[in-house]
Amino acid sequence: MDLDAYVAEHEPQWRRLDQLARGRHLSAAEVDELVSLYQRTSTHLSVVRTRSPDPALVARLSRLVLIARTRVTADSGGSWTGVVSFFTTGFPRAVYQAAPWWGTVAVLFCALTGFLMWWVAGHPDSARLLVGDRAAAQLAESSFAGYYTQYAAPSFAVQLWTHNAWLAAQCLAAGILVVPVLYLLWANALNIGVTGGVMISYDRADVFFGLITPHGLLELTGVFVAAGVGLRVGGAWISPPAHLRRGRAVAEAGLSGVVVALGLVGLFAVSGLIEAFVTPAPWPTWVRIGIGATAWLAFLGYVVVCGARRPGSPDRRPRPDRPVTADRAT
CATH class of the missing domain: 1.20.58 (Methane Monooxygenase Hydroxylase; Chain G, domain 1)
Known part of the structure; x- marks a missing residue:
């Protein structure tokens, strides 16, 4: 040489x-x-x-x-490069790539919840059967609205944060089994559907949607993301992509689930603050819903802009200055 x-x-x-x-x-x-x-x-x-x-x-x-x-x-x-990269690339990209899964979950969940509301509101006997006459009347008159003011706002925010984070963790951890995730979604759809149907049947629809919408937009989106990513892990096990072996497909989907779980901690912190401080606030309904909708749209915009900016894994990004084979053989 x-x-x-x-x-x-x-x-x-x-x-x-x-x-x-x-x-x-x-x-x-x-x-x-x-x-x-x-x-x-x-x-x-x-x-x-x-x-x-x-x-x-x-x-x-x-x-x-x-x-x-x-x-x-x-x-x-x-x-702090890794931390910044997580929030600007890692988390939004993981959510963006799983959009077909959690988007499908969101559509089906909302359709099922809407059907339950319509059924319960249009069939008073079903409300009496599910919750009882006295409980239904109490729910419409005071207990639904009172739920948001029965605790001090700071402790209520922490309680909501931990509850929602735990629900998301269950969806992500049980995703490979599929059925537990579907059960958790059904339980939440039934709770919201029956409650909304009872409120509507008592002509309290304005109270129901005025209280649940400010925080519900962001909170339910977080649940949809967790459930969709969890089901994606199950899908990787049941029907892995043709170019990946089953174990590799599950490992990649599981790694994406870990990234999403960490990011959702922040999302549920924000939704908890909105539910504890904004939802029960004595402000006009349009102001409270506007705050919740702004936070929700900001999250969706963040996922679309940051998640779509660098598609694929970092290992597949083009790097013109990477060493080539001829360099090694010189």
């Missing part, structure tokens, strides 16, 4: 790696470049050691690789 020619060919890459490794603040593109050049220079060091072990060059490249490795490991473990 002509050592002088080899050095002349790769010297610009080594200088650039040294510059990046010593830089203080790197952009995302520069971090990618740093990792790529680190991998290339490690290959160059191996080639020099094997074919032309010049002591000075080996020492120089060893030092450069050590500095770059220290910077790479420090960046991956000690900075």
Whole structure:
């Protein structure tokens, strides 16, 4: 191997790696470049050691690789880059990719809940059978609205947060079994449908929708996402994609579920705050619904914009500066 020619060919890459490794603040593109050049220079060091072990060059490249490795490991473990990447790319992309699943869940859930409301409202005997005359009258007159004011708002928000997060965790964890997720969705649809039907039958539809809509838009969307991603895991087990083996398909869907579970913690915190502080507030109904709708639309916009920006996994993003086979064989 002509050592002088080899050095002349790769010297610009080594200088650039040294510059990046010593830089203080790197952009995302520069971090990618740093990792790529680190991998290339490690290959160059191996080639020099094997074919032309010049002591000075080996020492120089060893030092450069050590500095770059220290910077790479420090960046991956000690900075906020990973946290920012999770909220700007990881979580919204996982939700966006699972949209066909949770979108289907949302449509079917709303259709079933609407049917139950219509049936209970149009058949008073069914309301008496399901909840009893006295309980139905009490629900319409006071207990439904009173539910949102019976606890202090801060403790109520925490209670709602933990309850919804636990429900989402159940959907995600039981997704591979499918049936438990369907049962949880049915139980919630039945609760909302019967309650709404009773309120409508007592001419309290304005109270019902005025109280449930501000927080329900965001809260139920979080439940739909959790259920859809959970069912996606079950779908990967029942019918894995043709290009993946069953175990690999389930592992990828499960990893996406973990990402979604972490992100939904924040979503349910926001919905809990809205339910505890906005839903029972003595404001006009349109103001309370407007706040809830704004939060809901903001979440959907966040998922669409950030989730669609970088489709596919990071490993499949094009990187022109990745080392090529010819580089390794030089």
